[in-house]
Amino acid sequence: DARFRFDSVRREKGFFLHSGRGEQGRFEAGQQVACRVDRDFRMATARNHTATHLLHHALRRVLGQHAKQSGSHVSAERLRFDFSNPTELGPDQLREVEDIVNAKILENDPVIGTQMSLSEAREAGAIALFGETYGDIVRVLSIGDYSRELCGGTHCESTGQVGLFRITHESSVAGGVRRIEAVTGLGVLERLRRREEQIGHVCRVLRTQEQDLERRAGELLGEIRALEREVQQERQRVAQQLASGSLLDQAEQIGDVRLILAVLGGRHAELRSAADVLRKDNERVACALASTHSGKVALVTAVSGDLVARGLSALRMATAAAAILDGGGGGRDDLAQAGGADPSRLEEAFDEVRRLVRENFGGDAATNRA
Template identity: 40%
Template sequence: MDRVVIMEEEGFNKTLDKGLALLEDELLAVENTPKKELKGETVFKLYDTFGFPIDIINDIAEKRGISVDEEGFTAFMAQQKQRAKAAWKGAAGDTLAARFQSLLEEGTRSEFVGYNSLGTESRIVVLMDEKAENVESLAVGQKGYLVTSKTPFYGESGGQSGDHGVITADSGNATVLDTMKPNAELTVHHIEVSEGSIRNEQAVNMQVSEEVRLASARNHTCTHLLHAALRRVLGDHVKQSGSLVTPDRLRFDFTHISALTPKEIKEIELDVNAAIMANIPLDVAEMEYEKAVEKGAMALFGEKYTDKVRVVAIADNSVELCGGTHLSATGQAGSFFILSDGGVAAGIRRIEAATGFNALNLSLANREELHSIAGLVKGKAGDVANRVKGLQQENRSLRKDMEQLAAKAASSQGGDLMSNVTDIDGVKVLAARVDVPNVKALRDIMDDLRSKLGSGIACLATADSEGKVTLLVAVTKDLNDKFKAGQLIGQIAGEVGGKGGGRPDMAQAGGNNADGINAAFEKLKALVKG
């Protein structure tokens, strides 16, 4: 683990050096200007290209008496988010995004009523096909997009995925495959008609999937608890750098330069689960932005906030500005389980975790796997580690015994193989095929042969059950002026369908044609004969 931490820090330092060089150039360019402001585009490049933590940029600029163009940075971040939303554009591509924009310009709006209710009566105000073209109706099996005057469906935003559910009308039903939020005032539902037809401007009943919403809420509330736990365990330098909340799991990016240790991961999991077991009620309120910040609410750098914001507080654990959907109390999360911790950029870590039934299912699967391993090693689940250690020791001991036996066999084979020595123009040449368990055993035999030959050239070959060939050529040093093992093996390796090379005294080749071994031997003898 220490090695992993060192590697993480070395990687961070290399990227940091590149980013610092760019930052220094930009600071020098603006420090003598009247405005003394670091451009938002530069800040975004440092953040996006180099994975440069925003906090470091702010701290360095502040020490030089230079401000940071937060509005410019926010604008570039918004553009990046729009590009990221390309994933839900589907085949319609830019056409769909352009259509959403035109809806806003036309004054189309939809009221979100889903914080306190999962269902509502509403009316379709826009109905489109998959190509984003207005239609009067969609029939069974057809997919499209619709906007209603009000909706309980939460549209993908703030890192939280969109709701799923059903929409019913007198003429038919539709499944909501996804919900998008191109703008704070516009929610678009991606649907597939499952029965009958859906018509524009008709009254509909909208019902969000409680299972999907609750699963997302578990992960979103636990994202806030995780953020707070990270700051308590790792330090106040931890700040959110991104997040993703889906029904299946949560992903949280944060500023920290090294990999988490097993001890830290355990502390974080215990911290979050303690808050879950305390069943703390969530306090959600809307208030003025300035008042929320005074209250201690954490605002994310680069995010745009309106004058009035939504504050989600979990007692003394967490106070954050958030527009997402949450649990009413932490106990509804059930449990929290960290799946992984990894680096995504210089100084940026990523944790993936599961909650509720997903966390429970993972724990059950891990227990089942542990019992399976215990059965394989003929031990008990609680003593698997010790049993594996014992088997490893047994394996090392057996391997040592096998190596000793192989060495004895090599010595024995070496003596037997000496009968294959032929004299070619005064040079002793030995070429033989042997059956050995591995390349090391082949080398051991070759070492024994070189000792017995005194002066000469030896070539050994072996092939495994799949026909993979290994060739060794050795030339005693007194003959290296005339013959070099690396050159010889390079010329004969083609016979076994391979290539090779090495030193003047020892060389190795591999191939896949065991039928060519004898031809390789004959070619070697021909090369020695000249």
Template identity: 40%
Template sequence: PIDALRKTSGSTEFLGYTTTESTSELIGIIAEKQLVDELEEVGHTDPIGVVLDQTPFYGEAGGQVGDTGVITGGGFQFDVFGTQKDGELIVHFGHLRRGMLSVGATVTTQVASEHRAGIRRAHSATHILHHALHQTIGEKATQRGSVVKEDALRFDFAHGKSLTRAEIRQVEDIINARIAEGSEVGTQVMDLADAKKLGAMALFGEKYPDRVRVVTMGDFSVEFCGGTHLSNTGQVGFCKITSEEPVAKGVRRITALTGPRALERIRETEDLLEEMVKILKTPQPSDLPRRVEVLQEELRDAKQELAKQSSQSVAGTIDELLAAAEEVDGVKIVACVPENGTREVLRDYADQLRSKNIPIAIVLGAEVDGKAALLTCVSKGLIERGVKASDCIKVAAKVAGGGGGGRPDMAEAGGKKPENLEEAVAEGAKFYRGKLEG
């Protein structure tokens, strides 16, 4: 349908650089992938596409998202949730809320001003960020892509390693210094050759027409750009970098917030600090690191004491386990599921049982975090007889709904069925018995 509309209507004139409202003619309606002359279905599920002869709505391009807003006229209201550019046409996507759309109707357009303002802040901040990166890590940090939304931006750039914390802070400082300067933001359409003479930065791999739009900021930034911008860098208000990460070999990504969203992020951080101060009962946020260190030390000491007591508790039951263990061909088979067991407790049992220096085959189980944990081990002399812990664990783990492996003398596994632990341990003991009797 777009191709047919393009043949009959040509293009949409974009008015959005100078205004956010207009009186326009409705020249195309796209519903269910077809051109229609009229539409009066209110509450339709699939979005409708509306094309005008001229519009202040920016169609998504160059990484900048499309505008939102409303189109009205003749008793109808059409809410626009997104705008796309298709060749020379701009398509407004949305839903009819009341009335009837008809081709040829005169309509009034109104771009959502707050949404557009947030996009302008983020887009202008993107250009300042590009400049700040050049100042911090060099001019080889060229743009590799970007996404600009309402008070949020994502900027990809060429760089072979992660930025240090100091570099990120320097970039952020430069951005906010340029914002504070309140430099004029200017736009001009000129010949491509003249733009290059001015030193305009181009997007890597992008092809440009003979006539291009150039956006300048003070004396520090000159870039090819077709997006919507502020008239003064001070209007960004504030910019906060939220992350820096790799996205491809030799390409890094910075995400940042501007204006109200940047301020909101700062307040969220302050609220979190305040909550931590209350929970950890420290006089000031600056006391938090030391308080956390103290708690870590206390936790480490408590774990060591618990491990000591646990080991003593295990030691007290070793003789009982050996006395109750089945003996096959001179080998003790210890199979049990200790109460309140952990993986560390199972290993402690295994170490203390093997320290008795007698022929022994062990299979132990415990429920850990809602899952089955299994451990098997054998004295080294049994490996030569073909009795291996790594074989036993596979048999036991299968019953517990899992798998695992390890060395011939010791192996571990996990499973999704902790309710089958007793059966799994019994199956492991049966495996040992069969090997020893065979």
């Protein structure tokens, strides 16, 4: 037994060429073969194809006659329809389009294909795809009295066979061209089942019932935000304790300036808390405090008020360090912050801060522990 599965068809020079792949056995010239259509596959494809014509009609009703087809793709699993429109469709517009398509499905209108000349088709008002080449004789696909397009593909016999239509995604594919993706028939049922399984899993994880899921999610979100605030407050408290104690003990003496260069835990908020304590509670103090997280650097620089008056700038320190760290910064002369994408150069950034302080106050560039 030899078996060959066709998976695509194209038209060339008036002929329909079918292509595919051999699944078993070997074919010989002169053999008789029997061709069978996979009915389930064919009907699934037909549902999605007929749905594109209904979708085209619905889009022109909702958006206007400018909403013309720019391309499409139909398979047994889903459909994709590109159309001209300058802006994104909002939720209300998508719902209206979906409702129109499903209403036409419920009306079970006949889907009729008619062979006629291209000139007759145009006189009948059939819509042709821009850029497509047609022969002298074309097939006009009519649905009720509202859709008439040139089309040679497989279709349902009536709109009711589409079953159900559900939009899954809307997006932009080019300037002035939007795309809608959708499923029909059993594809809608399968999508519904997957969603129900997801909801059931979330309910089990959160230990609640489906009708209480939204309320439970809101409660948990509130708890998470409260815990995040508590963690941030605790980090700031620890940072402030470090700033008032051990960080000062680590200060380097450059001239009469105490310079603190340290890597701490936390993010910008915690670093600012420590820097605030250092600059407000002490004189002749400058600092550059950093942390690393997920391959990024957070940096805060600060200068006590008396040193700002003498010309030292936290903003200049931050921007100079950020340039080395492949980032940027901003702020004021007394307090600034920066970010960077290269943690491996953090020591170089600290060295640049040292250089700036020495430039202002170091004299002979000597550096000692306080």
